[in-house]
Amino acid sequence: MADLHVDFAGVTFRNPLVLASATPGWDGVRLREAGEAGFAAVIPKTIGPVQEWAAHPRNGRLSLYRVGRAKRPIGMVNIELFTTKSRDEWLTRELAIAREGDAKIFASILAMPDPEDTAELARQVEASGLADLFELNVSCPMPASGVGMHIGKDPAMTAAQVAAVKGVSSLPLSVKLTPNVSSMVDIALAAVDAGVDALTISNSIRSFAGVDIETGLPYLRAYGGYTGPAIKPVIMRHVSEVAMATDVPIAAVGGASSWRDVVEYIMLGASCVELATSVMWEGLSPIDAMLQGLAEFMDRKQYESVESFRGIALSHITTTEELAKEPPQFARVDHERCSVCDVCSRVCFYGAIAEADGKITISRERCDGCGLCVEWCPKGALTLEL
Numbered sequence: 001m002a003d004l005h006v007d008f009a010g011v012t013f014r015n016p017l018v019l020a021s022a023t024p025g026w027d028g029v030r031l032r033e034a035g036e037a038g039f040a041a042v043i044p045k046t047i048g049p050v051q052e053w054a055a056h057p058r059n060g061r062l063s064l065y066r067v068g069r070a071k072r073p074i075g076m077v078n079i080e081l082f083t084t085k086s087r088d089e090w091l092t093r094e095l096a097i098a099r100e101g102d103a104k105i106f107a108s109i110l111a112m113p114d115p116e117d118t119a120e121l122a123r124q125v126e127a128s129g130l131a132d133l134f135e136l137n138v139s140c141p142m143p144a145s146g147v148g149m150h151i152g153k154d155p156a157m158t159a160a161q162v163a164a165v166k167g168v169s170s171l172p173l174s175v176k177l178t179p180n181v182s183s184m185v186d187i188a189l190a191a192v193d194a195g196v197d198a199l200t201i202s203n204s205i206r207s208f209a210g211v212d213i214e215t216g217l218p219y220l221r222a223y224g225g226y227t228g229p230a231i232k233p234v235i236m237r238h239v240s241e242v243a244m245a246t247d248v249p250i251a252a253v254g255g256a257s258s259w260r261d262v263v264e265y266i267m268l269g270a271s272c273v274e275l276a277t278s279v280m281w282e283g284l285s286p287i288d289a290m291l292q293g294l295a296e297f298m299d300r301k302q303y304e305s306v307e308s309f310r311g312i313a314l315s316h317i318t319t320t321e322e323l324a325k326e327p328p329q330f331a332r333v334d335h336e337r338c339s340v341c342d343v344c345s346r347v348c349f350y351g352a353i354a355e356a357d358g359k360i361t362i363s364r365e366r367c368d369g370c371g372l373c374v375e376w377c378p379k380g381a382l383t384l385e386l
Contacts, residue, residue, distance in 0.1 A: 002298035003305045004291065006040075008249050008271050009172035009197040011104055011133050013040035015291055016262060016306055020253050021046055021108040021135065021176075022276035023080065024284075028097025035101020037284035038291050042103045043274070045083035046137045047090050047125065048110040049117070056081055063209035063219040065230070075228035076277055077209040079142055079220055082110055087124070095130035107131035108176070111138040113146045115164035122165045133171050135251075136161060139178035139203035141225045149206070152178035155190035162194035174198035174251060179231075179238055180206050188242045198249040200274070201239050205231055227277040229255045236268055243269025244314055257282075259293035266306060267313040329384040330367045331374065333360045337381035344373040344382060 004015035019025055019034040021043040031042040057079060065075040085094060098105055107125050112118050118136070125131050138158050140148030151157045158175065165173055175191045177184055179202040188199055204225025211218050232255030239252045252265035253274035262273045278286070303309045331344075331352065338360055345353040345360075352366035353373060360381075374382045 002295045002303065004295060004298075006271050006306045008041075008251065009133060009174065011041075011172055013104060013272060015040045015294075016266065016270075016272040017287065017290065018106060018251060018253075018272050018274040019043060019103075019279065020274035020276035021137070022280065024276065024279045025098075026083065027085065028094035031094075031098035031103070031105075032101035034279075034284060035098070035103030038287040039101075039103050040272070041106045041132070042098060042101065043106040043108050043135055044090065044094070044098065045085070046108040046110050046140070047087055047121065048082045049112065049121075050087050056084055057222075061220065061224075063224075065209070065226070065228070073228070073281070075226055075230035076280075077207050077220060077224040077226050078204070079222045079224040081142055082137075082140070087121070091124065091128045091130070095128060099130060104132040105130060106133055106135055106174075108135045108137055109165075110147060111136055111151050111161040113151075115160045118161055119164040119168045122171075123168045126169050126171055131171060133197075134165065134169065134173045135200055136165060136173060136175045137203075139176045139180075141178065141180055141204055141206035142223070149178040149180050149203070152176075152187065152203075153181055155187045158187050159190040159194035162191050162196045166195040172197040174200045174249075176200035177202050177238075177242075179203060179234060179254075183241070184238045185241055185245045188246055192246050192248055196248065198251065198271075199242060199246070200251040200253060201242060201270075202235050202254055205234065227254070228281075229257060229277075231255050232261065236264065239265060239270055240268045240314060240317060243311060244317070259290045259297060262290065262294055263297060263309075266310050269311040269314055271306075271310065327386055329369045329386055330364045331362050331369070331371075332383050332385045333362055334381045334383070335359055337379045339379050339381075341378065343376050343378060347372045347376050 006013050006016045017039050019039045019042040025031045025044045034042045061079045063077045064073040066073050109121050138152035175196050204227045207226035209219040235254030249271040251272050252270035256273050257278035265273045350366050350368045352363045354361050371384050
């Protein structure tokens with residue numbers, strides 16, 4: 001039987017699934033329920049200042065982004081801020097309730113403009129005895145200035161926050177980095193040099209929800225954070241780049257909704273995977289099936305532990321320049337599987353695919369080996385070969 005336990009910055013998780021800091025963890029009861037549903041660790045909404053905590057807009061703050069005729073949702077824009085509960089409520093009641101779910105408490109704390117204020121927050125949370133490790137939020141895309149990604153975009157400011165927390169806390173610390181940068185590597189390296197124990201990659205992408213063309217009114221009248229399945233390729237890029245540049249554990253977060261997504265992130269170097277949007281859309285009931293699917297996959301592939309396949313994809317990642325040096329490939333059709341539809345010829349802009357005598361023909365002279373026909377073939381009848 002597959003062993004799903006993972007070591008994350010010295011803390012043992014019973015499996016690699018973590019509830020990310022978001023609406024599903026707005027209070028202790030919901031965090032407890034997430035632990036009972038199977039999450040190995042749970043992260044509350046980000047805990048912030050004593051006197052001021054964020055008041056959410058209560059006139060609509062979530063907008064699904066839909067595509068196609070079926071209007072299938074592929075992402076979501078939110079203008080959520082931090083916790084609406086006070087620091088005192090978390091420390092005296094909510095975290096204690098969360099611990100009843102038997103999940104590790106991965107306490108999210110806000111990096112405030114003055115690192116000493118951040119350090120004091122960490123000290124108070126640790127003193128409660130209710131947290132197992134910290135996630136330092138330097139990445140929220142919504143605030144106008146001073147906090148969130150405005151800290152996390154700067155390597156020196158991020159490092160200062162990490163150093164301040166590490167100076168007062170003995171708990172393992174992960175810093176939650178922002179994807180709203182051209183490269184995350186320099187920021188990650190600065191955090192590692194400052195003593196961070198792990199990295200969380202990543203937060204939501206700064207975005208705009210769009211406009212109702214019938215009224216001319218925005219769906220949400222403020223810039224927000226984009227989450228959900230559509231951002232996964234962006235986050236996979238950041239996870240893999242940082243994993244190849246550092247040795248610290250990584251918690252991947254962005255678009256995961258199935259055990260296959262979890263496996264992908266682990267193969268790109270993550271030790272655990274955080275979920276939020278999928279829980280908001282589907283609830284907690286799919287978590288058991290995700291864990292079962294992961295265990296069955298590991299048994300089928302004879303992986304004894306999560307660590308045994310962590311990062312195995314990284315050595316195969318190269319540059320586009322190196323790929324261009326490799327031998328060209330050409331589209332090939334399996335006529336037995338082909339239904340002779342017009343999908344492949346429609347998407348081939350090199351004019352390499354045509355229909356003749358009721359069969360698809362492919363010109364090697366015209367084929368540029370892009371692979372779009374392979375991706376779109378509804379029957380899986382096309383492949384790229386030398």
